Amino acid sequence: NGNGNGNGNGKGFKRYIDLTEEERIKLRDALYIHLIDSNVPEFLINRLVGEVYTLLREEKGTELRDAKEFATVMNACGRNNNSEIGVAVCSGNRNENLVKAKRLLKIHRQNLRCGIDFVRSNPFLKKSNFYYFDAGDLIDESIVGVVAGMAYGAKIIPPDKPILGLADDKDDLTMKKISARATWTLIKKGIHLGNAMREGCEKVGGEGGGHDIAAGAKILREKEKEFLDIVDGIFEEQLKWG
Secondary structure (H helix, E strand, C coil), rough: CCCCCCCCCCCCCHHHHHHCCCHHHHHHHHHHHHHHCCCHHHHHHHHCCCCCCCCCEEEEECCCCEHHHHHHHHHHHHHHHCHHHCCCCCCCCHHHHHHHHHHHHHCCCCCCCCHHHHHHHCCECCCCEEEEEEEECCCCCCCCCHHHHHHCCCCCCCCCCCEEEEEECCCCCCEEEEEECCCCCHHHHCCCCHEEEEEHHHCCCCCCCCECCCCEEEEEEEHHHHHHHHHHHHHHHHHHHC
């Protein structure tokens, strides 16, 4: 990451932007070998190198230089109910708004760390065709899907099945929010989370949908078990027909 904490100032760390071309090649090769040794599928390894969008007018090494990191800052503002700050930063109204945005980014990252700690400390549950966890009100509904996806990367939850993260709807405690995540390997096997969420919700009276690799649903809390059983069957059918 070009915006890493290390800056080569005697602490023994360098940011990616501080590396020479030779060092970058060495890093890339080392990562490639590590992924091969970890039995990561080749089509995923090939995604290691890809397009990066650099905002040339932004300062090097800041959160706004890389377009993806810029989007993360905006995401942090929105998920913390301060979207107006993100709009101000995008509009060039920086100074105090940028300071606030960075503060929200820090809070966002802290919330994600707490979410990962929850998943690590509380055994995830299993159905025949997916894993899931219910965070209740301990993980905000707005980030439970992000946490679910990160659980794959942190190797807390195996990548061989989709994962569903459940959280309380803070605006209506009779409802549950569900965020589903999968891997590209599962997608290639036939999994489509958006279809599963939509079909499952149609049968229990909820609202759901999304993409093949990321999707969500909102259902009555009392329908939770029924919904999970239905989705389990939908995944089984998807895998059967591939």
